[in-house]
Amino acid sequence: MSEVATPIESGLWTDVWQRLRRRRSVHAAAGVLALLVFLAWIGPALSPHAYDALDWERMGAPPQLEAAHWLGTDRLGRDLFVRTLHALRLSLLIGLLAALVSVLIGITWGAVAGYFGGRVDAVMMRTVDVLYSLPYVFIVIVLASLFERGSLAALFLAIGAVGWLTMARIVRGQTLALRRREFIEAAIACGAGSGSILVRHVVPNVIGPVVVYATLTVPQMILFESFLSFLGLGVQEPLASLGSLINDGAREMESAPWLLVFPAGVLMLLLVSFSVLGDGLRDALDPRAE
Amino acid sequence: MLEIADLEVAFETRMGHVKVVSDFSLSVARGECVGIVGESGAGKTQALLAVMGLLPRGARVSGSARLQGEELLGRGAGALDEFRGARIAMIFQDPLTALTPHMRVGDQIAEVLVRHRRLSWSAGRERALELLRAVHIADAERRLRQYPHELSGGMRQRVMIAMALACEPDVLIADEPTTALDVTVQAQILALLAELKRTRGMSLVLVTHDLGVIAGLADRVAVMYAGRLVEQGTARAVLKAPRHPYTRALLDSMPRLDVPSSEPLRAIRGQPPDPRALPAGCAFHPRCDLAADLCRSARPRLRPTGDGMVACHRPLGAAAGEEGPTS
Numbered sequence: 001m002s003e004v005a006t007p008i009e010s011g012l013w014t015d016v017w018q019r020l021r022r023r024r025s026v027h028a029a030a031g032v033l034a035l036l037v038f039l040a041w042i043g044p045a046l047s048p049h050a051y052d053a054l055d056w057e058r059m060g061a062p063p064q065l066e067a068a069h070w071l072g073t074d075r076l077g078r079d080l081f082v083r084t085l086h087a088l089r090l091s092l093l094i095g096l097l098a099a100l101v102s103v104l105i106g107i108t109w110g111a112v113a114g115y116f117g118g119r120v121d122a123v124m125m126r127t128v129d130v131l132y133s134l135p136y137v138f139i140v141i142v143l144a145s146l147f148e149r150g151s152l153a154a155l156f157l158a159i160g161a162v163g164w165l166t167m168a169r170i171v172r173g174q175t176l177a178l179r180r181r182e183f184i185e186a187a188i189a190c191g192a193g194s195g196s197i198l199v200r201h202v203v204p205n206v207i208g209p210v211v212v213y214a215t216l217t218v219p220q221m222i223l224f225e226s227f228l229s230f231l232g233l234g235v236q237e238p239l240a241s242l243g244s245l246i247n248d249g250a251r252e253m254e255s256a257p258w259l260l261v262f263p264a265g266v267l268m269l270l271l272v273s274f275s276v277l278g279d280g281l282r283d284a285l286d287p288r289a290e
Numbered sequence: 291m292l293e294i295a296d297l298e299v300a301f302e303t304r305m306g307h308v309k310v311v312s313d314f315s316l317s318v319a320r321g322e323c324v325g326i327v328g329e330s331g332a333g334k335t336q337a338l339l340a341v342m343g344l345l346p347r348g349a350r351v352s353g354s355a356r357l358q359g360e361e362l363l364g365r366g367a368g369a370l371d372e373f374r375g376a377r378i379a380m381i382f383q384d385p386l387t388a389l390t391p392h393m394r395v396g397d398q399i400a401e402v403l404v405r406h407r408r409l410s411w412s413a414g415r416e417r418a419l420e421l422l423r424a425v426h427i428a429d430a431e432r433r434l435r436q437y438p439h440e441l442s443g444g445m446r447q448r449v450m451i452a453m454a455l456a457c458e459p460d461v462l463i464a465d466e467p468t469t470a471l472d473v474t475v476q477a478q479i480l481a482l483l484a485e486l487k488r489t490r491g492m493s494l495v496l497v498t499h500d501l502g503v504i505a506g507l508a509d510r511v512a513v514m515y516a517g518r519l520v521e522q523g524t525a526r527a528v529l530k531a532p533r534h535p536y537t538r539a540l541l542d543s544m545p546r547l548d549v550p551s552s553e554p555l556r557a558i559r560g561q562p563p564d565p566r567a568l569p570a571g572c573a574f575h576p577r578c579d580l581a582a583d584l585c586r587s588a589r590p591r592l593r594p595t596g597d598g599m600v601a602c603h604r605p606l607g608a609a610a611g612e613e614g615p616t617s
Contacts, residue, residue: 118347182387189342189382190402190453191375193368200401201390 019284029276032269040088049079051086052238060256072258074248083240084263090235091222091242091270098159098221103214105160106167111198111206113168114175125172128165136162140228155234159224163217170213174206208285215278219271226267242267291493292318292341292378292461297353297363299333299340299517307350308566311337311517313592314353316495318461323487323494325508325525327501327540329562333517334497338463342380343370358460376406379454383466385446389438395449396422396434402456421452425482444475451482461493462486468503480506501544505529513537516563516573523598531607533600535578572603580604 020026044051048068055061059077061069071080113124140158147154178184179202187197226243228234235241242263249260299311311333318324326334339345341355341362355362357378362370374380382388390398399421400414409417415434422430425448438446447467454462464483468476484507487494496508504511504525511528513521513536521534532538539558560577563569572590575581584603592601 182382182384183390185344186380186382186388186450187390187401188367188371189344189374189380191371191373191405192401193371193405196401196405200393204392205390 016281016284020280023280023283025276026280029273029280033273033277036088036266036270036273037092040085040092043085043088044082047079047082049082051082051240052078054078060252062256063258071262072256074256074259075252078238080259080262084242084245084266087240087242087245087263088266088270090239091225091267094155094159094225094241095218095222098156098163098224099214099217101156101160102163102167102217102221103210106164107171107203107206107210109164110168110171110173111175111202114172115179115194115198115202117176117179121172125169128168131162132165152235155225155228158228159221163221163224167210167213167217170209171206174209175202178202178205209282212278212282212285215274215281219274222267222270242270291320291322291358292316292495293354293356294337294341295354295356297337297340297355298351299336299345300350302348302350303566305566309517310565311340313518314514315519316512316522318493318495320460320493321487321491322510323496323508325496325498325504325511326514327498327504327511328514329499331562331565332514333565334514335465337514338380338465338495338497342374342378342463343367344380372406375402375454375459376457377459378461378463379457379459380463380465381447381450381454381467384470385443385450386438386470388450389446391438394435394437395441399449399453399456402453406457417456418452421456422449424455425449425452427452442475443471444478447471447475447479448482451479451486455486455490458490459492461495463495463497465497466499467496469498469500476503483507501529501540513540516568517565518573519592519599519601520574521598521600521602522592523596523600527596527598533595533598533605533607534602535580535604535606536574538606539577572601 047070049055055067055069055073055077057077058067058069058073060075061073061077063070063072063080069079069081071084073079074083109124109128113121139161143154143158184197184201187201192201222242225234225241226246229236229241229244229247235244245263246260246267249256249263252259294314294316297311297314298309300307300309314333314337316324316326326337328334336345340349340351343362343365345351351363353363357373360373362373362378365373389395393401396415396418397411399418400409400411403409403414403417404411419430419434422433427433427445427448433441433445438449441449447470451467467483468479471479480503483494483496486492487507494507496503498504508525511521511523511525512519513528513534515536521528521532521537523533528537529541532541536558539556542556543558545555558577563573563576569576569586571587572578572581572585575585578585582604588603590601590603592599595605
């Protein structure tokens with residue numbers, strides 16, 4: 001059998017990658033994200049100031065070039081540029097880590113519930129329902145009273161408690177749809193056990209919506225964290241996250257607007273980039289969206 | 291090799307207990323090909339899914355299915371997994387939906403070997419390459435790394451056959467293996483199955499509604515109607531001199547090249563019965579030209595006749611007095 005041209009080998013991800021590359025908005029979002037990550041990484045090194053150093057002579061100073069306070073300082077004289085980038089680092093770290101953990105737990109929970117069905121499914125999903133319906137503020141306050149302020153363990157517990165729930169529901173729905181497909185039946189006919197079927201046949205097939213949702217989970221986690229910081233459960237002074245900077249800045253909004261504008265701007269850029277990326281991924285993964 | 295006895299498959303539905311297979315008994319010897327024929331909905335596939343343990347949760351199965359003496363029915367999924375793919379394998383009707391879409395073809399074949407023969411993935415892939423060559427797929431190295439949607443229908447079916455053969459099973463069940471393929475490819479796949487049966491001494495159970503497929507490949511034939519066996523015998527006997535009116539009608543309904551095309555096709559009047567509301571007596575009687583009062587009231591049982599068996603009160607070709615009404 002001879003062919004005129006060798007067809008390009010195409011797997012799912014090759015197609016997705018090509019579709020992603022075609023959209024300009026994705027290019028822009030990816031570029032912004034890359035820039036933000038780069039700044040978060042090496043940015044603080046560009047400035048002569050430490051993030052908790054107090055500049056007694058320039059407290060509450062607006063953005064200026066002298067003394068290298070490019071974004072100004074806060075009430076205590078700490079440089080905003082360095083603090084914002086440190087905060088960016090922390091927010092990214094927390095966001096990505098929390099998203100990763102919630103994805104892992106959510107996929108496992110949802111796939112097992114959806115594949116085995118019956119009582120297993122009922123028990124697992126009712127657990128999800130119960131956790132979903134718990135008033136979140138309640139959990140947070142309880143955790144805040146149990147742990148010391150600024151405890152990162154408490155922070156991750158709080159985020160982890162609810163982050164995976166929606167992922168579990170999504171994966172379970174996808175698994176249910178997949179369970180009765182013929183190739184699952186054929187895999188069983190070949191003697192594959194439930195574990196192998198879940199890992200090799202089910203999960204790779206549900207990974208599409210999972211990736212999209214995971215991308216959209218990261219900004220969610222970052223917002224979560226800022227909410228928690230406000231309630232006293234997140235990062236505490238002198239550490240800062242974007243959320244805590246924004247909260248501080250909001251208080252000084254009238255007298256020192258730059259304290260609000262810059263952290264909020266960075267957060268906005270971060271969230272929008274992730275959202276555009278997530279959108280692009282979703283369209284790229286949908287074979288009918290051509 | 292494979293002995294199925296008194297198999298019965300029923301489903302619990304909102305409307306009650308519905309039997310889709312009743313009193314099904316079949317034996318398949320080593321190296322023999324048995325064809326199971328019947329219209330859609332006759333229960334052929336359900337019977338074999340029951341043997342493989344692939345029926346959904348609401349199914350009730352009774353009877354016995356022994357593979358080389360070992361009982362398959364009633365085993366848990368884990369225990370059955372040892373048999374499935376290794377000693378008894380099944381290939382399905384539509385290879386595009388039966389192959390996992392996002393896994394490379396070579397990996398899918400290798401998976402069977404990794405699971406049953408404890409090979410490493412690389413060893414499994416090498417063996418998969420040999421298997422692809424054994425089923426006559428050209429350019430096997432390249433095909434190994436491709437996905438199902440990159441292959442043609444005939445090649446996908448060959449891949450499924452390769453997967454089924456990987457562990458050299460004693461019995462291969464083929465459920466309508468060529469229905470989704472066009473005629474020329476059909477011939478190639480059947481030739482492949484014939485070759486494999488011959489060279490490996492593998493038993494083959496071929497489920498189909500296409501009598502032409504049976505004629506080419508089967509040693510023995512079983513005809514099913516409304517969940518029951520109505521006739522069994524050697525392929526030659528059943529196809530040349532069928533005893534059951536249904537088999538005769540099936541054969542007559544096949545379009546023939548030597549008959550002028552102006553002649554109408556001889557369809558069997560009526561429809562196959564709904565398993566929830568089977569006719570009294572013989573299930574075929576509303577569509578049978580030979581139906582008598584006895585047929586309407588008493589269900590005929592399978593009786594031996596010559597080399598085969600038939601379940602009919604008025605079987606064709608019976609000499610006067612040779613076979614009285616069965617009850």
